[in-house]
Amino acid sequence: MPNNRNVNWRWLWQFVKPMKKIHAFMLFLMLCQCVITLAVTGVQKFIIDDVILGQNYDKLPLYIGLFIVVFLLFLVLYYAVAHYIYFLRMETQHLVAAKFMSAVLKLSQKDLHEERTAAFVHYMREDADNVAQVLTNRLPRGIQHLFYVVTILSIFSQMGFGIVIASIGLILIYLVLGKYTAPVVRKAAREISEERSKLGILIEEGITSTREVLSYGRQQWEKQRYHTQFQALYKKVEQEGKKANLQILLTEPMKWGIHVALLGFGGYSVIQGRISLGTFLVTYQFIAQLINSFQNLFNFSMDISRGLSSAERLQKVIAKVKSSEGTYMQQGPVSEIVFKKVDFSYELDRQVPVLDNLSFTIPMGKKIAFVGTSGGGKSTIAAMLIRCISPNGGEILADDVPLLEWQQEHWMKRIAFVQQEPYLLPASVRDNITFGLPSADIAIRNACEQAQIHAFIQEMSDGYDSIIGERGITLSGGQRQRLALARALLRDPEILILDEATSALDLETERQVMKRLDSIRAGKTTLIIAHRLSTILNADLIIVLDKGKVAGMGDYAQLLNSCEPFSRLVSMDREKQYSA
Known part of the structure; x- marks a missing residue:
């Protein structure tokens, strides 16, 4: 009371x-x-x-x-x-x-x-x-x-x-x-x-x-x-x-x-x-x-x-918000992100760690993929990078500065995050893509073409002014994901995080989207969390997670021959594609 x-x-x-x-x-x-x-x-x-x-x-x-x-x-x-x-x-x-x-x-x-x-x-x-x-x-x-x-x-x-x-x-x-x-x-x-x-x-x-x-x-x-x-x-x-x-x-x-x-x-x-x-x-x-x-x-x-x-x-x-939001700001791009002995477990089950003494380095300017079975900690890593949750132990460093010491708004301007179930406003297509960001029509169109959604939008009754309903109910799952991807690409972020962001697309559409994405994101940092391993064949670095730990790191060919958990994931992925 x-x-x-x-x-x-x-x-x-x-x-x-x-x-x-x-x-x-x-x-x-x-x-x-x-x-x-x-x-x-x-x-x-x-x-x-x-x-x-x-x-x-x-x-x-x-x-x-x-x-x-x-x-x-x-x-x-x-x-x-x-x-x-x-x-x-x-x-x-x-x-x-x-x-x-x-x-x-x-x-x-x-x-x-x-x-x-x-x-x-x-x-x-x-x-x-x-x-x-x-x-x-x-x-x-x-x-x-x-x-x-x-x-x-x-x-x-x-x-x-x-x-x-x-x-x-x-x-x-x-x-x-x-x-x-x-x-x-x-x-x-x-x-x-x-x-x-x-x-x-x-x-x-x-x-x-x-x-x-x-x-x-x-x-x-x-x-x-x-x-x-x-x-x-x-x-x-x-x-x-x-x-x-x-x-x-x-x-x-x-x-x-x-x-x-x-x-x-x-x-x-x-x-x-x-x-x-x-x-x-x-x-x-x-x-x-x-x-x-x-x-x-x-x-x-x-x-x-x-x-x-x-x-x-x-x-x-309001009192739950930490008094210190960080003050560090950096003008140039980030050169690396380091996870240093990071531990994390959710409140519902403290006895089962999601991340267990996790350490690895994310090099910038590369295409990095995180793979593993469900519950392995992939989405948790993404949530930590966008400052939604913090480690229970250890720390995350961006250019040797703890992530929590970075000024939050300054850090988030460097990142765009696309998740499996994106939130869409009950507004127009244009409003959902810009999301409050002033943008020219040509930039919006380019972002939609890159996300392979422009042609569909043109067929809608009012084009980019079409209203898509509560949470984008008038769109399919794949269309919502591509719209969210266009929203992220419009910002041309330093770091792009895709958390199962193309899971609702068919294989061919997903292949076209990823091919276009690889082209426009060349030399930029893209972090991909995916169950479909076909999307990460050409990743510069794949980090395999198993029960909250790093089970292996390398490119696709290296891991296929040296990392048993990764080989098992590849076999399971091929069986799914064959069944489909």
């Missing part, structure tokens, strides 16, 4: 600081709004006592004009405060979401896998807005209500200490009620937020897995999952409703009792001539505003916990 005391207010301040002057100005307007609201009430005393009861009717236009001016000021301030709250809320939500998104993009593979993807979406959408609400609305409103209380008590002090003591008694009653009811209501609100989050995640994941649900005929099962989670949310809402009703049952009779007592006491005082009718009516309204301010402060103490719980969730994710 989140504990709000763990939330770092300095951490929240970073979202206020960029616009602190606007925050301060908005708070000033809110306090002016308080004064104007009290003035609207105060003017009524003079209208009643001086004009109506004092029969000074010539003063009526003056007081009516004053009332109108004060009321117009109130409307202007009301509009201005609403405008600044909305503006600051949107800007703050943008700052929080940008900070969170930046952190998510830097999270390790381990941290990403520990959290459901839909949960990140919920954090980004719901929690970022809750934090913005706290900083731009709830907290300023709390200060505003506190100002109301202090100001009204100051006014009451001019009328006599009896009413001040009665008001302090009212404060003490609310404090006692708050002490016993606020934690209960706060806990219920937090549980509802968690259940609502779970329901939102379930809905998003259900929509994402629609094809699988339909193909396996599990529609009823999916409905039942939704029904079960909705019932869990409903029970929490019902429990909160009962607790909120209990709170109302305790506070409402007290509020109305105070009103009745004030009417009786004030009315008697007017009859006795101790106070004027105007003073009585204004005091009655002030008491009503005071009670309302107490109630709002009471609600504020509970509402803010919801936002602080959201802040804590965001802070925990």
Whole structure:
């Protein structure tokens, strides 16, 4: 259960600081709004006592004009405060979401896998807005209500200490009620937020897995999952409703009792001539505003916990990003990458190492292939090179500098990575190839021709402007892979990593793609992870991995005669091709 005391207010301040002057100005307007609201009430005393009861009717236009001016000021301030709250809320939500998104993009593979993807979406959408609400609305409103209380008590002090003591008694009653009811209501609100989050995640994941649900005929099962989670949310809402009703049952009779007592006491005082009718009516309204301010402060103490719980969730994710992202930057190309006694195992099974004391050197400007049986560590090596995961032991050096000491963005600009199941945007072909990189049409076309996908794109209804759907659903597996390859080639990277990037292509298309790739990547570093050994016949260096260790290194001919694991892989590959 989140504990709000763990939330770092300095951490929240970073979202206020960029616009602190606007925050301060908005708070000033809110306090002016308080004064104007009290003035609207105060003017009524003079209208009643001086004009109506004092029969000074010539003063009526003056007081009516004053009332109108004060009321117009109130409307202007009301509009201005609403405008600044909305503006600051949107800007703050943008700052929080940008900070969170930046952190998510830097999270390790381990941290990403520990959290459901839909949960990140919920954090980004719901929690970022809750934090913005706290900083731009709830907290300023709390200060505003506190100002109301202090100001009204100051006014009451001019009328006599009896009413001040009665008001302090009212404060003490609310404090006692708050002490016993606020934690209960706060806990219920937090549980509802968690259940609502779970329901939102379930809905998003259900929509994402629609094809699988339909193909396996599990529609009823999916409905039942939704029904079960909705019932869990409903029970929490019902429990909160009962607790909120209990709170109302305790506070409402007290509020109305105070009103009745004030009417009786004030009315008697007017009859006795101790106070004027105007003073009585204004005091009655002030008491009503005071009670309302107490109630709002009471609600504020509970509402803010919801936002602080959201802040804590965001802070925990952002805190997972290592404070040091590396600072080393190098102008020239990298000459070699060295794996030095690298160990790695995944959290699910620490006893089984994926990489075991692995050492080898990757020379630059060559075509390097990694082969081995599934689970041998090939994709893990690729993930380490793109800084998704880090070794449990040993280190990776690029030109004798530990990879973790390289500035991350600087390092990643040198690399393009194409995986077996590439992610594609639900956008146009052109947008998926450029992926935010400004590029001329001729460069895009060249990259597509190199990836053997240009002719197919030309046949599409809108060519490069054709929309390919969610995750490229309108394309075949091979077309998605070639589109991702074109995306990588457009960047002409110093290091190109292909992780089963042509596995969905037929043999002839794959042969043409690899032949073109060899031509345009001559003298550049290309790292290939492949099960089809036909793609690496002409590799300059083949590194054979077996159970997390290097079983052999050399070219195709050398390994075929000297490395038994490689010979076995070749035999298996030939059997597959023959069967096909």
